[in-house]
Amino acid sequence: MAVTVETLDKLERRITLSLPAEVLKNEVDARLKKLARTVKADGFRPGKVPMNVVAQRYGYSVQYEVMNDKLGEAFSQAAAEANLRVAGQPRISEKEGDAPEGQVQFDATFEVYPEVKVGDLATVEVERVNADVNDAAIDRTVEILRKQRRTFNQRPAAEGAAEGDRVTIDFEGKIDGVPFEGGKAEGFQFLVGEGQMLEAFEKAVRGMKAGESKTFPLQFPEDYHGKDVAGKEADFLVTLNKVESQNLPEVNEEFIKTLGLADGSVDALRADIQKNLAREVKFRVAARNKAAALDGILKVAEFDVPKSLVEAESARLVENARNDLKARGIKDADKAPIPAEMFAPQAERRVRLGLIVGELVKANNLQAKPEQLQAHIQELAQSYEQPAQVVAWYMSDRQRMAEVEAVVIEANVTDFILSQAKVTDKSVSFEELMGQNEQA
Incomplete structure (x- = not known):
């Protein structure tokens, strides 16, 4: 019999499902009889519990289970007969x-x-970036490696704290004479000049000697992460307990070999850094160009987005946020009151892009090819000490392979958009690409 589909809204539909009462009753009876073979009850041997006792205990749950199963089957059949592409779960x-x-x-x-219609890609304007790894970027990385292996020695009592020193302090801040949360600490350490503290705080500590105390005003920025103190002025009392100067290792054969390079030469170190940075640059350039291409395609594709998919994606983002809090050690993170509405714009964008990407893939044969998957995994594995093990790790898990496939498909879609769009090429510095600045 033909399925009657009622249109309620742009994407909302309704159909009526009919189930024979006798079929439901027979299925419930059959499942209860099967359950009776193993169910246990006081005063009865296993398998000998009377059916009326089994029905009294489990009848409701079995009926609920049967109803869900049969309605699911009926809905799937009706949707298939009506050639409906159902988004989300039915109510x-x-x-x-x-x-x-x-x-x-x-x-x-x-x-x-929805029917996804993508407009003329030739009208899409995309800025495509490129970047190179220069000597300055390699020098900067060498310095980072040196800092990761630096040691500290206590300064003489007569010497004050200077740039690069590690200081140990006690401090207490007050606003209008009242202490505030997070404004007090003892035995607190930070590195002077590395941006770990507000600039005004670091400026006050510079030049102080061990055993000295100082009171100074500090104006919190309007956009300070601590909203209770943002934009307010506090008075801080700081006592400097210890000053330690840093010692950076020399870039010599001994240092280079600690990095896992058997060669031990500076040329080998710089070549290895260049290779690793080039790989990172490639990934970041690809990510930035993908974002630009997808932002562009959003402007020429108009369609209604299923609310159910947005709600499901919002729920997933909330769950990710809770997992992130849990990973940071936040107590009761799984119960954190995170409203799904705050993720709604992000969720809608993701769903919209997913539908557009799906349409472009289908219409232009942009599926991931086996050789592309293999090449991407090989490239990911090169940044590890045992590439072959990493490749095997990806290949052995369907979920991980699905994630790789999604990345390759997005790359194919990006390349396709860029091949059709109005593209403006722009060279950016290594520092800009990596989100660095001169003070970092």
């Missing part, structure tokens, strides 16, 4: 009014996928 409720004799009826309300 099923008992149909109002009298049902035909021997039948129970339910309304299934759901959304369908």
Whole structure:
């Protein structure tokens, strides 16, 4: 019998599902009989519990289970017969009014996928960036490696704290004479000149000697992460307990070999850094150009987005946020009151892009090819000490391979958009690409 589909809104539909009452009853009876073979009850041997006892204990849950299964089957069959592409899960409720004799009826309300129409890609304007690894970037990385292996020696008592020193301090801040949360610490360490503290705080500590105390005013920025103190002025009392100067290792054979390079030469070190930075630059350039291409495609594709998909994506983002809090050691992170609404714009954008990407892939044969998957995994593995093990790790798990496939497909879509769009090429510095600045 033909399925009648009622249109409620742009993407919302409703169909009526009819189930024979006798079929439901027979299935419930069959499952209860099967359950009776193993169910246990006081006063009865296993398998000898009377059916009326089994039905009394488990009848409701079995009926619920059967109803869910049969409604799911009926909905899937009806959607297939009507050639509907269902988005999300249907909302099923008992149909109002009298049902035909021997039948129970339910309304299934759901959304369908929209028809995604992508406009003329030739009108899309995209800025494509490129970047190179220069000597300055390599020098900067060498300095980072040196700092990662630096040691500290206590300064003589007569010497004050200077740039690069590690200081140990006690401090207490007050606003209008009242202490505030997070404004007090003892035995607190930071490195002078590395941006770990506000500039005004570091300026006050510079030149202080061990055992000295100082009181100074500090103006918190308007955009300070601590909203309770943002934009306010505090008075700080700081006592400097210890000053330690840093010692950076020399870039010699001994130092280079500690980095895992058997050669031990400066040329080998710089070549290895250049290779690793080039790989990172490639990934970051690809990510930035992908974002630019997808931002552009959003402007020429208009369609309604299923609310159910946005809600599901918002819920997923909330779960990710809770997992992130949990990973940071936040207590009761799984119960954190994170409203899904705050992720709604991000969720809608993701869903919209997903639908556009899917349409472009289908229309232009942009699926990931086996050789592309293999090449991407090989490239990822090169940054590890045992590349072959990393390749095997990816290849052995379907979920990880699905993630790789998604990345390759997005790269294919990006390349396709760039091949059709109005592209402006722009060279950016290594520092800009990596999100660095001169003071970092």
